[in-house]
Amino acid sequence: MCLAIPGKVISLHEENGLLMGKVEFGGTLISACLAYVPEVKVGEYVIVHAGFALNVIDEEEAERTFALLKEIGESEGQG
Amino acid sequence: MKYLEEYRNPEIAHRLLDEIRDKVTRPWVIMEICGGQTHAILRNGIDELLPDTVTLVHGPGCPVCVTPLELIEKALTLASRPEVTFVSFGDMLRVPGVSRDLFKVKSEGGDVRIVYSPLDAIRIAKENPDRQVVFFAVGFETTAPNSAMLVAQAVREEITNLSLLVSHVLVPPAMTALLDSPQNRVQAYLAAGHVCTVMGWQQYESIVRDYHVPIVVTGFEPVDLLSGILSAIKQLESGQAKIENQYARMVTREGNLYAQRQIDDVFQICDRTWRGIGVIPRSGLKLRDKYATFDAEPRFGLTDLVIAEPADCISGIILQGLKKPNECPQFGNRCTPATPLGATMVSSEGACAAYYNYQRFRNLSEK
Amino acid sequence: MPDKPLAPEDFARCPLPISEHDTVQLGHGAGGRMMQNLISNLFRWAFDNDALNKMDDMAVVSLPGNKLAISTDSFVVDPIFFPGGNIGELAIYGTVNDVAMSGARPLYLTAGFIIEEGFPLADLRRVVESMRDAARTAGVSIITGDTKVVHKGKGDKIFINTTGIGVIEHPHTISGTNLQPGDRLILSGTIAEHGMAVLSQREGLQFDMPVLSDAAPLHGLVSRIIEAGGGSVHALRDATRGGVAAVLNEFAVSSKVGIRIQEKSIPVLPAVAGACGLLGLDPLYVANEGKLVAAVSADKAEEVLSAMRAHQMGKNAVIIGEVIAEQPAVVTMQTLLGSWRIVDIPLTEQLPRIC
Numbered sequence A: 001m002c003l004a005i006p007g008k009v010i011s012l013h014e015e016n017g018l019l020m021g022k023v024e025f026g027g028t029l030i031s032a033c034l035a036y037v038p039e040v041k042v043g044e045y046v047i048v049h050a051g052f053a054l055n056v057i058d059e060e061e062a063e064r065t066f067a068l069l070k071e072i073g074e075s076e077g078q079g
Numbered sequence B: 001m002k003y004l005e006e007y008r009n010p011e012i013a014h015r016l017l018d019e020i021r022d023k024v025t026r027p028w029v030i031m032e033i034c035g036g037q038t039h040a041i042l043r044n045g046i047d048e049l050l051p052d053t054v055t056l057v058h059g060p061g062c063p064v065c066v067t068p069l070e071l072i073e074k075a076l077t078l079a080s081r082p083e084v085t086f087v088s089f090g091d092m093l094r095v096p097g098v099s100r101d102l103f104k105v106k107s108e109g110g111d112v113r114i115v116y117s118p119l120d121a122i123r124i125a126k127e128n129p130d131r132q133v134v135f136f137a138v139g140f141e142t143t144a145p146n147s148a149m150l151v152a153q154a155v156r157e158e159i160t161n162l163s164l165l166v167s168h169v170l171v172p173p174a175m176t177a178l179l180d181s182p183q184n185r186v187q188a189y190l191a192a193g194h195v196c197t198v199m200g201w202q203q204y205e206s207i208v209r210d211y212h213v214p215i216v217v218t219g220f221e222p223v224d225l226l227s228g229i230l231s232a233i234k235q236l237e238s239g240q241a242k243i244e245n246q247y248a249r250m251v252t253r254e255g256n257l258y259a260q261r262q263i264d265d266v267f268q269i270c271d272r273t274w275r276g277i278g279v280i281p282r283s284g285l286k287l288r289d290k291y292a293t294f295d296a297e298p299r300f301g302l303t304d305l306v307i308a309e310p311a312d313c314i315s316g317i318i319l320q321g322l323k324k325p326n327e328c329p330q331f332g333n334r335c336t337p338a339t340p341l342g343a344t345m346v347s348s349e350g351a352c353a354a355y356y357n358y359q360r361f362r363n364l365s366e367k
Numbered sequence C: 001m002p003d004k005p006l007a008p009e010d011f012a013r014c015p016l017p018i019s020e021h022d023t024v025q026l027g028h029g030a031g032g033r034m035m036q037n038l039i040s041n042l043f044r045w046a047f048d049n050d051a052l053n054k055m056d057d058m059a060v061v062s063l064p065g066n067k068l069a070i071s072t073d074s075f076v077v078d079p080i081f082f083p084g085g086n087i088g089e090l091a092i093y094g095t096v097n098d099v100a101m102s103g104a105r106p107l108y109l110t111a112g113f114i115i116e117e118g119f120p121l122a123d124l125r126r127v128v129e130s131m132r133d134a135a136r137t138a139g140v141s142i143i144t145g146d147t148k149v150v151h152k153g154k155g156d157k158i159f160i161n162t163t164g165i166g167v168i169e170h171p172h173t174i175s176g177t178n179l180q181p182g183d184r185l186i187l188s189g190t191i192a193e194h195g196m197a198v199l200s201q202r203e204g205l206q207f208d209m210p211v212l213s214d215a216a217p218l219h220g221l222v223s224r225i226i227e228a229g230g231g232s233v234h235a236l237r238d239a240t241r242g243g244v245a246a247v248l249n250e251f252a253v254s255s256k257v258g259i260r261i262q263e264k265s266i267p268v269l270p271a272v273a274g275a276c277g278l279l280g281l282d283p284l285y286v287a288n289e290g291k292l293v294a295a296v297s298a299d300k301a302e303e304v305l306s307a308m309r310a311h312q313m314g315k316n317a318v319i320i321g322e323v324i325a326e327q328p329a330v331v332t333m334q335t336l337l338g339s340w341r342i343v344d345i346p347l348t349e350q351l352p353r354i355c
Helices: A059-078 B010-023 B035-043 B069-080 B090-094 B102-107 B120-127 B144-156 B171-180 B193-199 B201-211 B222-237 B257-266 B289-294 B315-319 B351-359 C008-012 C033-047 C087-100 C121-138 C193-199 C219-232 C243-255 C270-279 C298-309
Strands: A005-015 A018-025 A028-033 A045-049 A052-056 B028-034 B054-061 B084-088 B111-114 B132-139 B162-168 B188-192 B215-218 B243-245 B267-274 B278-287 C068-075 C105-116 C141-150 C158-167 C184-187 C233-238 C258-262 C292-296 C318-324 C331-334 C340-342
Touching: A005 A028, A005 C270, A018 A045, A018 C270, A028 A045, A028 A052, A028 C270, A045 B193, A052 B144, A052 B193, A059 B010, B010 B222, B028 B035, B028 B171, B028 B193, B028 B222, B035 B054, B035 B188, B035 B222, B035 B351, B054 B171, B054 B222, B054 B315, B069 B084, B069 B102, B069 B132, B069 B162, B084 B090, B084 B102, B084 B120, B090 B102, B090 B111, B090 B132, B102 B111, B120 B132, B120 B144, B120 B162, B132 B144, B144 B162, B144 B257, B144 B267, B144 B289, B162 B267, B162 B278, B162 B289, B171 B188, B171 B201, B171 B278, B188 B193, B188 B201, B188 B222, B193 B201, B193 B215, B193 B257, B201 B215, B201 B243, B215 B222, B257 B267, B278 B289, B315 B351, B351 C340, C033 C121, C033 C141, C068 C087, C087 C105, C087 C121, C087 C158, C087 C219, C087 C233, C105 C121, C105 C219, C121 C141, C121 C158, C184 C298, C193 C270, C219 C233, C219 C292, C219 C298, C233 C243, C243 C258, C243 C292, C243 C318, C243 C331, C292 C298, C298 C318
Parallel strands: B028 B054, B028 B188, B084 B111, B084 B132, B132 B162, B188 B215, B215 B243, C105 C141, C258 C331
Antiparallel strands: A005 A018, A005 A045, A018 A028, A045 A052, B267 B278, C068 C158, C105 C158, C184 C292, C184 C318, C233 C292, C258 C318, C331 C340
């Protein structure tokens, strides 16, 4: 269920009154609806599902939890 | 790709596996709700790497699998009509009705189109003003906002030759329905990360409280899944039951309020039949009365069909996590992806198909 | 009614049939002058060679040696123009590659066209010109052909059938039935580019992928492989529809062997991985038009790999796995995490999915 992957917002535009944007996935671009992430800025990452960005990725939170993941693993690995 | 590749890191995954082995002292049954997670678990062979004491059972989180037969039949009926252009996600084309699927309808001349975004239905409606365009609105809380935006946009653009065949379902009522079952064996849930992206994790606070069951919001990559499983094991081992958010980069407590508001404007909660399970109260979405003109069922005069599930298919039991696909006597014999008895074998996200494709021969690494 | 009987010169004033069109008409396939004009002005002009120019009902050619490789294939791709190519060059390379997988040197092609009435002649010309260019690149001549025009709606723009003939000048048995336990499997480069390039243009799925179809002739690479590996080259197959997964499964079934591959060794360009991720497709099952899988005995595998990497079509070649005696007819893959899973044969074309 719910195949959604993170992509980077490259540009914003309006189409028939809807906020849209080009979103990049490893070099591939699609046009996604950004109406549910109206505050998104170019350069931020969004999670895209069936043509819609469902949320903006919290980059700080991502870094914090990933660091934690690595740390837990490492200390366990050493211990 | 950023936020994807680092969560596939085998080293971190193996450290998490070590820690799971370290923490687990007795058998536990954990259910991943989401079909996408089932797929990822089997594709990466995660279930094979877990200690035998940890059993993952696969939940009903596949909209393809749980869309009731009568709605599939309605879809097939609509797609067969000469004036209708039937628009669907690719997932639904191979789902069998009583005797055929959308591919068969297409081969008989039906105008069936695959789209990636529901908004494509608007483009098709504008390009074909003389045709009736029907969008098959399936899925959980992740596709519901997209269907809702389709309706809102159709109103804005005054498009009248568009309607929706709505089959949206909601995850939390299915979770409580499973816990209420006397045969329930689920001791902890991995909650579906992308559903939570939209709805937030606050939805699960009452389930944790009422049923004392650990719930961990979990992502889709191996490291996400393993850290979700680890969190669940830690809670189970210490007798705790709380909601934890492993997927914090995507999920907040409140979720996406814009999306929730749009869903709420267009849809209202209704009872919904789940294929293989039966009616789950307040587990579906239907169009609000103010948008009734977009409802394909009255527009095309479709009355309710009563259709029995194939008697030999135990997909309902599979979807409730009571049995694993390879415990079904039909599995791999009469029932294969080429000759599916039920929806769990049809959808690539379905637990039976995932078992067939990835795990048909057990213990591969031992050979 | 005319007030006097019609004289012969009056007929000269009847409107002449239109001989110049910008789209294909039924008449272009009807065997008359329109068809002759189309054949002379387009096909013969483009494919120009002695055997074809005789305009007999058949081409007469002589062949060196006495072992032939023959293959036929029909091309019905939609859309007919896609990033990096079109149906015309596909019809050349597809058949050239099928012939080449026996280790043959492709020499001649036939070309049959089924064209839908109303198809723009400018598009036909583009297709035919790229067939001409592709045939030149592949060093083959298109020596005979056929043209049919079907009523509007009875075909989809243009279908092309090509049959290829090549000569086998080596003594080895190269066949999908010939894999041996211990063989290494070598993939000639990054996968899934053709299938995703075509998909990127489909209605309802449009995405912008900076990757072109990999459509290319592989016979040059094949001759390097045979030079380097000789009789140690057991099987070759181009990974078209069904992708690399289909080839591996065909090998495993035909040779009654098991196949094990490593997920981490499969090369996929980031943009292709991105597009596959968006649509929920597994690149192992996506079509290629310029990639092959070779099964080579272990002692020669490194040598063949180096030879492949020295050729333009194999510069990203990698060893992806090996042939085993156990688990006959089954392909398994070690995942990035180290566990093993089945790589099954695809039931049908993968569909873009949302869940």
